[in-house]
Amino acid sequence: MILSSSTRRRSTLAWLLISAIAGGLMTAALPPRSWWPLAIVSVVLYALATTQLTRRHQQAIAGGVFALVWFAPAMQWMWFLTAPGYVVAIVVFASFHAIAAAAAPSGRWSTIGRPAAHTLAEVIRLSFPFGGVPLANVGLTQVGGPLLAVARVGGVIALTWLVFQTGFSLAAMVESKRTTSSPAVTPRLAFSALGVVVVVIVAGLVAPRGRDHADPLTIAAVQGGGEQGTHALDVPASEVFAAHLAATSTISPSDGIDVVVWPENGIDVNDAPFDGSSAYDAITAEADRLGVPFTVGITIDSEFSQHPVDGHFVNAQVIVTPTGEITGVYEKVKIVPFGEYAPFRDQLAALGAPMDLIPLDAIRGQDPSVLTLPDGTTMGVVISWEVFFGDRGREAGAGHLIINPTNGSSYTGTTLQNQQVASSKLRAVENGRWVIQASPTGYSGFIDPSGRLVDRSEIGERRVMVGKVTPRSGLTWYRALGDRPWQAAVVAVLAWSLWAHRRRESTSATGSGAELSTWA
Known part of the structure; x- marks a missing residue:
């Protein structure tokens, strides 16, 4: 059925609204509320929205809206350090997720590619800019729930991937039930990804925990x-x-x-x-x-x-x-940037920022x-x-x-x-x-x-x-290995899913219809 432009516009706005609701649920999963299951519900709703928004710019907007509504209330403490810095920070960090949404693969490979892309956005936010601002991260949503044990395996990055992967896998299953005739949606990869999630959870329960x-x-x-x-x-x-x-x-x-x-x-x-x-x-x-x-x-x-x-x-x-x-x-x-030292001190002072609140810059320790x-x-x-x-x-x-x-x-x-x-x-x-x-x-x-x-x-x-x-x-295991294995794994999964998606598009364009994987 061909939809009118006004109907398509209303549909797009509806899914963007759902992305915003998803961001609000992620905020509710964070401390101080700490309603940890809402983090997974949040990702399920957001994943369903990105499935329906098929154009790249729409997906980018959805990713940005999702993250902006997530970060704005959860990082409001920054307002008391620097109001302009707060506004810039939440916009910049939301743009990380907008880029992730636009860059991730669509179709069946989105089930593993999109969780990796959004986890990578968070990996970047943990270290950039100014050494990173790891507040309001997805790992914090799980400190009151049964998934916390995963932290001893892979820290915040493993918890972040686990929440995103679980949400996208569940959304893929929902979508496969709704559109059984669509070849772009299959639950098999979702089930496989959830199998990996279960392995990581079990690893957290049995992993060494010190003595x-x-x-x-x-x-x-x-x-x-x-x-x-x-x-x-x-x-x-x-x-x-x-x-x-x-x-x-x-x-x-x-x-x-x-x-x-x-x-x-x-x-x-x-x-x-x-x-x-x-x-x-x-x-x-x-x-x-x-x-x-x-x-x-x-x-x-x-x-x-x-x-x-x-x-x-x-x-x-x-x-x-x-x-x-x-x-x-x-x-x-x-x-702390804008707390113990002032990046761009001279430029901000010229704009009238109250730099007298940070009269001197701290120096970093070396020992x-x-x-x-x-x-x-x-x-x-x-x-x-x-x-x-x-x-x-x-x-x-x-x-x-x-x-x-x-x-x-x-x-x-x-x-x-x-x-x-x-x-x-x-x-x-x-x-x-x-x-x-x-x-x-x-x-x-x-x-x-x-x-x-x-x-x-x-x-x-x-x-x-x-x-x-x-x-x-x-x-x-986390203290022994740190973040790097998980960072590498996230990059590898994203790269592989993009390669698989583009190869499938290429083979489809030649009319071969060949499937890349019998289990996907």
């Missing part, structure tokens, strides 16, 4: 409390320090604490080294009173850092023993992220933003446990904070380690190696969280 290494430690994570939505210029550093010192003073030597963890930016020292400052003296006194080491987050001028540079600052985590010895220093490697406590226990450190990156977690996973000192006080609401807790769960499972998250205003928490949130503070409260944590050793 207990020593007796449990009792760790205190200090949250000083305070308001959210504030900037460093609004709240004096001395107030932040005093709040955490007051919270720490409630710990008794009889509590049996083995180590005290302070959050990121708990101490700010200007124009002087940390060693010898009044803050250092106060921390040493508390460490001596309790008889345990402290790990504290400090901000210092870069001229006093491990690798001195004038005119910048360093965000670091240090270990201070009861005798006042500083036995370990880790300087943050992954720094390993594993610190050693006096008893020989090693702690991997991922400072704040770094916990969103699987590669930083892998490096920290060389320790017996992982700490995530962080500071989310600049952000209003709890979207970012919930996504950070979810990221800590991913890092725990990926590496088979406990993760201790400490924040000045929340959330702080303890997460076990299976990704279970054992305890969590509330936003704004002053609290000392105490938990027993078992040091662990051993490798998971």
Whole structure:
């Protein structure tokens, strides 16, 4: 039946609306709502839309709409860093999925090609631009569901592919029932792809997950409390320090604490080294009173850092023993664009952007992220933003446990904070380690190696969280292999599906009608 142009237009708009609904469902699957099944439902709806939108530009628009509605609410925290940057970021990241939708194969090979294309779009987003912005990623949708175990096999990339592949396979089955006469739609490849999905899920359940290494430690994570939505210029550093010192003073030597963890930016020292400052003296006194080491987050001028540079600052985590010895220093490697440094500073200032909110740029650390406590226990450190990156977690996973000192006080609401807790769960499972998250205003928490949130503070409260944590050793498959095998697999599947699709089109054009595969 030949449809009129107005009917075709209405049909196109309807499927674009369904793509938008799919994007909204993906947002609902993300923290803070965390309705994990909706991620798969989202992809099913989006896949059905791309099947009906047969023209490349329509598919590109659908991919862009899907991603834009997904990212806009899920990344709204960026507005509080830079409103123009937020708008640019969601448009750029949505364009990745628009390109993926346009470039992926159509017809039967779309069942495996489109999941690979959209997973590749996410792989790129995890590392580009500015080192990547891995917020609102598909892996975060699964931290509350049964698929989380896949993280110990392939991290966020494996989880992302699994969600997209499951959704596209289910959509292909639905479409094959609806259009049984169409040679372009077949459930066989969908069933085969789902078979691979099942294998990956089973692998996650049986894969190595590390082992207990020593007796449990009792760790205190200090949250000083305070308001959210504030900037460093609004709240004096001395107030932040005093709040955490007051919270720490409630710990008794009889509590049996083995180590005290302070959050990121708990101490700010200007124009002087940390060693010898009044803050250092106060921390040493508390460490001596309790008889345990402290790990504290400090901000210092870069001229006093491990690798001195004038005119910048360093965000670091240090270990201070009861005798006042500083036995370990880790300087943050992954720094936050438009938060700890300003790309295009001069150009943005010329446009009137408030660059005074970032008066100095941070410099990146260069040293390993594993610190050693006096008893020989090693702690991997991922400072704040770094916990969103699987590669930083892998490096920290060389320790017996992982700490995530962080500071989310600049952000209003709890979207970012919930996504950070979810990221800590991913890092725990990926590496088979406990993760201790400490924040000045929340959330702080303890997460076990299976990704279970054992305890969590509330936003704004002053609290000392105490938990027993078992040091662990051993490798998971993800910690051993990282992302590269999965990146290569995604590229290979996409390339093969494109080749197969184009070859089939070529043979069809010559009238041979030859099938490339008896199982497809």
